[in-house]
Amino acid sequence: MVELVVISGKGGTGKTTVVGALASLANEKVLADCDVDAANLHLLLRPKIEEKIPYEGSELAQIEKNKCLGCGKCAEACRFGAIVSEDGVYRVDPLSCEGCGVCLQVCPAGAVSLRPRLSGWVYVSRTAYGPLVHGELLPGEENTGKLVTAVKMRARAMAKDAGAKWLFVDGAPGIGCPVIASLSGANAVLIVTEPSLSALHDLKRAAELARHFRAKISVVINKADLAPNLVEKIEKEASEEGLPIIGHIPYDEAVIRAQALGRPVVEYDSGPAAQAIRSLWEKLAAWIGL
Amino acid sequence: MRIAIASGKGGTGKTTLAVSLALALAETHPVELVDCDVEEPNDHIFLSPTIRERKPVEVLVPEVDREACLSCGACAKACRYGALVVIGRKVFFHYELCHSCGLCRMICPTQAIREVPRTIGWIERGEGKGLPFLQGVLNVGEPRATPVIRALKEMTDPKRLTILDSPPGTGCPMVETVKGADYVILVTEPTPFGLHDLQAALAVTEALGVPAGVVVSKWGVGTDHVERFCAEKGLPILLRIPWDQAIARAYANGIPLVEALPEWREPLRQLFQDILLAHGGSGNG
Numbered sequence: 001m002v003e004l005v006v007i008s009g010k011g012g013t014g015k016t017t018v019v020g021a022l023a024s025l026a027n028e029k030v031l032a033d034c035d036v037d038a039a040n041l042h043l044l045l046r047p048k049i050e051e052k053i054p055y056e057g058s059e060l061a062q063i064e065k066n067k068c069l070g071c072g073k074c075a076e077a078c079r080f081g082a083i084v085s086e087d088g089v090y091r092v093d094p095l096s097c098e099g100c101g102v103c104l105q106v107c108p109a110g111a112v113s114l115r116p117r118l119s120g121w122v123y124v125s126r127t128a129y130g131p132l133v134h135g136e137l138l139p140g141e142e143n144t145g146k147l148v149t150a151v152k153m154r155a156r157a158m159a160k161d162a163g164a165k166w167l168f169v170d171g172a173p174g175i176g177c178p179v180i181a182s183l184s185g186a187n188a189v190l191i192v193t194e195p196s197l198s199a200l201h202d203l204k205r206a207a208e209l210a211r212h213f214r215a216k217i218s219v220v221i222n223k224a225d226l227a228p229n230l231v232e233k234i235e236k237e238a239s240e241e242g243l244p245i246i247g248h249i250p251y252d253e254a255v256i257r258a259q260a261l262g263r264p265v266v267e268y269d270s271g272p273a274a275q276a277i278r279s280l281w282e283k284l285a286a287w288i289g290l
Numbered sequence: 291m292r293i294a295i296a297s298g299k300g301g302t303g304k305t306t307l308a309v310s311l312a313l314a315l316a317e318t319h320p321v322e323l324v325d326c327d328v329e330e331p332n333d334h335i336f337l338s339p340t341i342r343e344r345k346p347v348e349v350l351v352p353e354v355d356r357e358a359c360l361s362c363g364a365c366a367k368a369c370r371y372g373a374l375v376v377i378g379r380k381v382f383f384h385y386e387l388c389h390s391c392g393l394c395r396m397i398c399p400t401q402a403i404r405e406v407p408r409t410i411g412w413i414e415r416g417e418g419k420g421l422p423f424l425q426g427v428l429n430v431g432e433p434r435a436t437p438v439i440r441a442l443k444e445m446t447d448p449k450r451l452t453i454l455d456s457p458p459g460t461g462c463p464m465v466e467t468v469k470g471a472d473y474v475i476l477v478t479e480p481t482p483f484g485l486h487d488l489q490a491a492l493a494v495t496e497a498l499g500v501p502a503g504v505v506v507s508k509w510g511v512g513t514d515h516v517e518r519f520c521a522e523k524g525l526p527i528l529l530r531i532p533w534d535q536a537i538a539r540a541y542a543n544g545i546p547l548v549e550a551l552p553e554w555r556e557p558l559r560q561l562f563q564d565i566l567l568a569h570g571g572s573g574n575g
Binding site for chain 2: 008009010011012013016035036037038040043058059077079080095098099100101102105106114137139140142143144145172173174175176177178179180195196197198201202205208209212226227229230253256259260262
């Protein structure tokens with residue numbers, strides 16, 4: 001099975017547009033949306049949710065008021081500034097608490113306890129394009145990386161059970177914990193970039209991160225006709241870094257119109273973007289060696 | 291005063307707005323621009339800043355003294371992140387899971403654990419185009435952006451009007467950036483993706499209790515879902531930036547919007563006046 005993770009470094013370059021189109025073009029695949037704090041793939045694939053699994057990524061401290069001595073040892077020991085005191089009454093700020101348990105350890109009165117906190121949901125869905133596993137992070141919750149791992153493990157297990165050829169993973173922007181979690185175990189990485197100095201800067205950092213994993217890496221340039229001078233620059237620098245460019249997708253408003261209808265662009269029309277993504281898919285399959 | 295510029299979805303125009311708002315206001319206010327997107331910082335591309343100060347961001351991680359360690363496993367049992375594992379007589383440490391809470395050191399019965407600093411990124415201070423500038427840069431491969439953002443925020447000047455350019459998303463790095471701000475501008479685009487991620491970002495800013503207004507970029511393409519949502523919610527749309535080849539070209543080539551198209555100075559100053567009215571403040575302190 002090929003586990004292909006689509007990342008970008010910079011946000012908004014077109015990861016979800018590409019993954020949505022691949023979902024429509026490939027056979028025998030499972031899909032995972034690992035951009036759990038701004039998940040969008042479901043807007044294109046219109047899933048029917050079949051299973052909703054609570055995700056408890058961490059714990060939350062709480063202070064029992066009638067046991068608390070007001071000594072402030074917990075506030076002193078907490079490295080996250082999560083213990084706040086108002087008029088000598090101590091309480092836990094859930095937006096800062098990382099559930100480490102230091103407060104529980106230092107409290108002389110046994111007034112602190114940890115309880116599981118609901119941080120989000122993992123959804124297992126059916127779509128017209130195959131199974132989709134996606135996640136939802138509740139507002140202000142931490143541990144995005146662990147939720148990404150939960151989504152991915154589930155999708156991987158389903159792909160193995162079904163004997164699927166492909167697992168397509170829609171990644172998050174950036175290079176931090178959710179992206180690292182989505183890259184773990186991948187054997188192919190597609191970086192979607194666009195012709196701007198910012199995207200090029202971010203592409204290099206994303207590629208440097210992807211190299212930490214044992215995966216083949218290639219690049220596609222989206223909105224490629226908007227700044228031809230920068231396409232050249234990206235091609236030159238990618239070639240110096242040994243990164244193959246396997247496609248160019250032109251700017252095409254059909255992408256937005258398809259999105260408004262909740263459909264992958266390759267099903268909306270056969271305009272310039274749709275054609276380019278079809279040819280990208282052929283090259284991608286050949287590049288991976290299928 | 292601190293204004294954060296955030297968005298759920300990436301690529302909506304946070305950097306364009308942050309850089310040009312800071313440049314437009316710098317003529318009349320003491321402003322500083324802080325790039326909190328430490329995973330992929332881009333403001334520097336538009337400012338070509340001269341960096342005058344560079345300092346490491348360190349987090350504390352455990353180091354085990356093998357002589358003193360009894361391999362009792364108390365640290366591994368206590369660590370809620372699974373960052374310490376005892377196999378046989380050896381303690382293995384997975385730094386990418388560590389939150390630097392210090393519990394393992396407290397727990398160890400033989401004081402075999404001490405905490406040592408680990409550099410995970412850098413803070414850089416300088417100025418570009420006359421603007422005081424701060425940015426954080428996370429080392430590639432390091433998973434935790436929040437300590438770098440926290441360190442950045444500690445270095446801001448409370449006497450200045452601070453513009454914080456947030457990372458995309460709604461996870462911990464965005465929360466850390468927006469927490470404690472006086473106002474947040476949510477930048478979005480008029481598409482279903484833009485609306486969905488605006489709603490997610492708004493849920494976070496509401497949980498944080500930071501008042502929000504919206505800037506719509508790439509206005510004119512897409513749908514009216516964002517406009518309808520803002521009207522229903524009573525959420526002010528502070529500015530609409532149309533989809534325009536000239537704006538896209540300036541962005542692509544690393545030229546600030548107000549430099550390529552100076553007619554945008556005035557609308558950006560007006561946007562700040564509208565925020566001040568909503569905030570009821572003077573813009574200083």
